[in-house]
Amino acid sequence: MISRQPGVPPRDSEGLLALSVDVEEWYAGITDLPSDVGTWPSRMDLGLPRLLDLLESTDTSATFFVLGHVAREHPELIRRIAEAGHEMGVHDDYHLPLWGRCEHDFRESVKKALDSVEQASGTDAKRFRAPCFSVDGRTLWALDVLEDMGFEFDSSVFPVHNPRYGFPQAPRFPYRTGRGGRLVEFPISTVRIGPVNIPFSGGFYLRALPLTVITACLKSLLSRGFPGICYVHPWELDRDQPSLPGGVLYRMRHGFEFGDTSRKLEALLRCMRFTTAGRVLAKVGV
Numbered sequence: 175m176i177s178r179q180p181g182v183p184p185r186d187s188e189g190l191l192a193l194s195v196d197v198e199e200w201y202a203g204i205t206d207l208p209s210d211v212g213t214w215p216s217r218m219d220l221g222l223p224r225l226l227d228l229l230e231s232t233d234t235s236a237t238f239f240v241l242g243h244v245a246r247e248h249p250e251l252i253r254r255i256a257e258a259g260h261e262m263g264v265h266d267d268y269h270l271p272l273w274g275r276c277e278h279d280f281r282e283s284v285k286k287a288l289d290s291v292e293q294a295s296g297t298d299a300k301r302f303r304a305p306c307f308s309v310d311g312r313t314l315w316a317l318d319v320l321e322d323m324g325f326e327f328d329s330s331v332f333p334v335h336n337p338r339y340g341f342p343q344a345p346r347f348p349y350r351t352g353r354g355g356r357l358v359e360f361p362i363s364t365v366r367i368g369p370v371n372i373p374f375s376g377g378f379y380l381r382a383l384p385l386t387v388i389t390a391c392l393k394s395l396l397s398r399g400f401p402g403i404c405y406v407h408p409w410e411l412d413r414d415q416p417s418l419p420g421g422v423l424y425r426m427r428h429g430f431e432f433g434d435t436s437r438k439l440e441a442l443l444r445c446m447r448f449t450t451a452g453r454v455l456a457k458v459g460v
């Protein structure tokens with residue numbers, strides 16, 4: 175447990191909001207080829223320590239989904255995450271979406287990532303988030319693999335329409351899945367307006383939307399007793415990262431409102447209380 179810091183006010187929604195962090199380099203999602211890793215300069219020691227300091231100053235625990243190659247290249251940073259009391263998970267070995275991959279390849283890469291993250295962190299890490307939220311109707315086999323491997327939960331399903339990802343037919347709140355029903359899925363939070371699920375809870379959406387909208391969306395979930403989960407990336411706190419050539423989607427994902435992210439995230443963490451996904455799921459009792 176992280177002790178409460180003086181000056182941090184009590185917050186509502188105790189125990190129902192999870193914060194998750196996808197630990198990846200600043201170029202993840204732009205170039206996901208393993209062969210490109212190492213050809214771009216690492217900036218992991220910039221955004222991640224800032225994020226850890228922010229979590230400590232706001233007395234917040236989170237779940238960290240770490241790429242296997244990042245754990246091998248920066249074991250000291252991964253150990254620092256675990257020593258701060260956060261929950262550890264894996265984000266696969268390299269930042270390769272599941273589309274077009276086979277079960278064997280996925281199982282081997284998750285095993286390698288798990289070994290790397292557990293070795294670096296010194297703790298268990300059987301919790302998973304797929305690169306690019308790539309668990310959808312085409313890749314549900316991945317949940318069976320994670321269940322077979324004894325994973326506790328997955329948080330890869332984003333029940334929205336998006337040009338890159340999305341599984342709008344999926345349930346919006348935690349549910350049991352996998353062949354044997356032993357794996358829990360914690361979908362990324364959305365609000366529903368009419369027949370449409372609206373994203374708001376992380377990444378580009380968190381950077382682009384006003385804080386008042388984000389807190390209103392979270393409070394609308396909590397008012398009905400539903401849990402929520404938000405996500406951030408260390409590179410979102412690294413406003414000086416190099417710009418890469420890219421199209422509109424790249425600029426939206428990587429270039430929007432960097433300057434404001436630290437302040438907005440801090441304001442969010444000071445007005446609503448977040449904890450690990452594992453603690454939220456235990457409280458919800460899926």
Ligand SMILES: [Zn+2]
Binds near residue numbers: 196202269304305
């Ligand atoms: Zn990612």
